Amino acid sequence: MSPSRKPVVLVVEDEAAQREILQYNLRAGGFAVVLAETGNEALLKVEEEQPDLILLDWMLPNVSGIELCRQLKARRRTRAIPVVMLSARGEEPDRVRGLETGADDYVVKPYSMAELMARLRTQLRRTHPAAAGATLEYRDIVVDCETHRVRRGDRALHLGPTEFRLLSTLMEKPGRVWSRELLLDRVWGRDIYIDTRTIDVHIGRLRKVLMSDGGDDPIRTVRGSGYALG
Numbered sequence: 334m335s336p337s338r339k340p341v342v343l344v345v346e347d348e349a350a351q352r353e354i355l356q357y358n359l360r361a362g363g364f365a366v367v368l369a370e371t372g373n374e375a376l377l378k379v380e381e382e383q384p385d386l387i388l389l390d391w392m393l394p395n396v397s398g399i400e401l402c403r404q405l406k407a408r409r410r411t412r413a414i415p416v417v418m419l420s421a422r423g424e425e426p427d428r429v430r431g432l433e434t435g436a437d438d439y440v441v442k443p444y445s446m447a448e449l450m451a452r453l454r455t456q457l458r459r460t461h462p463a464a465a466g467a468t469l470e471y472r473d474i475v476v477d478c479e480t481h482r483v484r485r486g487d488r489a490l491h492l493g494p495t496e497f498r499l500l501s502t503l504m505e506k507p508g509r510v511w512s513r514e515l516l517l518d519r520v521w522g523r524d525i526y527i528d529t530r531t532i533d534v535h536i537g538r539l540r541k542v543l544m545s546d547g548g549d550d551p552i553r554t555v556r557g558s559g560y561a562l563g
């Protein structure tokens with residue numbers, strides 16, 4: 334995904350008034366919003382829009398929120414998307430079930446909009462700091478995910494869009510080993526078929542730019558696994 338676009342939230346809610354309130358507040362909070370009224374519509378929208386977050390109402394007709402969450406978390410292509418579930422107060426046993434189905438967070442109605450926004454941002458920072466518009470730093474490398482400017486020390490570096498996404502992804506968690514499969518998902522998107530060796534080519538290009546002024550190679554190749562920063 335492009336790090337410059339607004340993070341996309343898919344709102345799954347059957348009640349029109351709730352959808353409108355959520356859409357209004359999410360937009361005001363800097364999110365792009367995609368709406369779905371039913372579980373089946375949500376599954377289609379997830380494929381089409383590749384949201385960064387899913388806000389899922391518990392009470393839906395036909396496919397319940399809980400069942401939808403289970404399906405999303407069972408699919409390789411969707412399981413990394415954070416799901417925040419909304420439910421009515423007084424359903425404690427359901428809360429446990431909600432978390433068991435793999436929901437990443439759980440917000441009880443009535444909730445304050447400020448709290449909901451904060452919870453969504455927490456999920457987003459956890460999974461996509463770059464999408465949250467953060468400035469990422471690792472040693473002498475600075476990546477501004479809002480302006481797309483990259484510096485190493487005093488020098489501005491010019492990266493292609495793929496190399497930019499690769500670097501910002503690696504910089505989200507220095508030290509973490511990213512498998513090629515995970516990098517494919519994060520940098521190229523979940524629906525695109527690309528040979529994993531393509532990643533090696535782009536890593537090579539990224540290294541070349543990072544080391545262009547004689548700096549050391551900050552990217553570590555982990556044999557049989559993938560790549561890490563540091």
Ligand code: CA
Pocket residue numbers: 346347348390391392393
């Ligand atoms: Ca509902």
